[in-house]
Amino acid sequence: MLKWNPLIKFVVLLLFWLVISGELDWQHVVAGCGAALLVMLFWRRKGENEELFGINAVFYALALALVMLVDICRAAWHVAIIILTRRPIQPQFVHLDTPLRSRLARVLLANCITLTPGTLSVSLEGNTLLVHALTDEHAQSLNGGRVQRILMKMEG
Numbered sequence: 001m002l003k004w005n006p007l008i009k010f011v012v013l014l015l016f017w018l019v020i021s022g023e024l025d026w027q028h029v030v031a032g033c034g035a036a037l038l039v040m041l042f043w044r045r046k047g048e049n050e051e052l053f054g055i056n057a058v059f060y061a062l063a064l065a066l067v068m069l070v071d072i073c074r075a076a077w078h079v080a081i082i083i084l085t086r087r088p089i090q091p092q093f094v095h096l097d098t099p100l101r102s103r104l105a106r107v108l109l110a111n112c113i114t115l116t117p118g119t120l121s122v123s124l125e126g127n128t129l130l131v132h133a134l135t136d137e138h139a140q141s142l143n144g145g146r147v148q149r150i151l152m153k154m155e156g
Helices: 006-021 026-042 056-084 103-115 136-140 146-155
Strands: 092-097 119-125 128-133
Touching: 006 026, 056 103, 056 136, 056 146, 092 136, 103 119, 103 128, 103 146, 128 136
Parallel strands: none
Antiparallel strands: 092 128, 119 128
């Protein structure tokens, strides 16, 4: 795994912040420094040779954001059609067992499910998520989803 000098990590994160903010004044630089330090705190090493998430996680996070954007748009369209055409719904609870190892990855999965229209994470106990789905289609879309595969790759 690629090892990064903490100073290089900080500078890359700060530059990313400044590019995204689009402003270059002292307030944005100070806020960027704070954000970079916070990210570095969460990006700290677990052990001597092991990181919580590697540098590849940054690329997987971008892929996750893209997948979530597409999934949210599709699900929103689907829910809008259900509402506008007054189609019947089949509300149901689904137990979703996930192979994700870390608690952080499972919580991220639960949040991604909640962000998607038509589904809501109700509880997370161990490796099992209890999800409320609006229709059968929403319930079936939970199994083997792209979000879960990306999170598994982020874990390594």
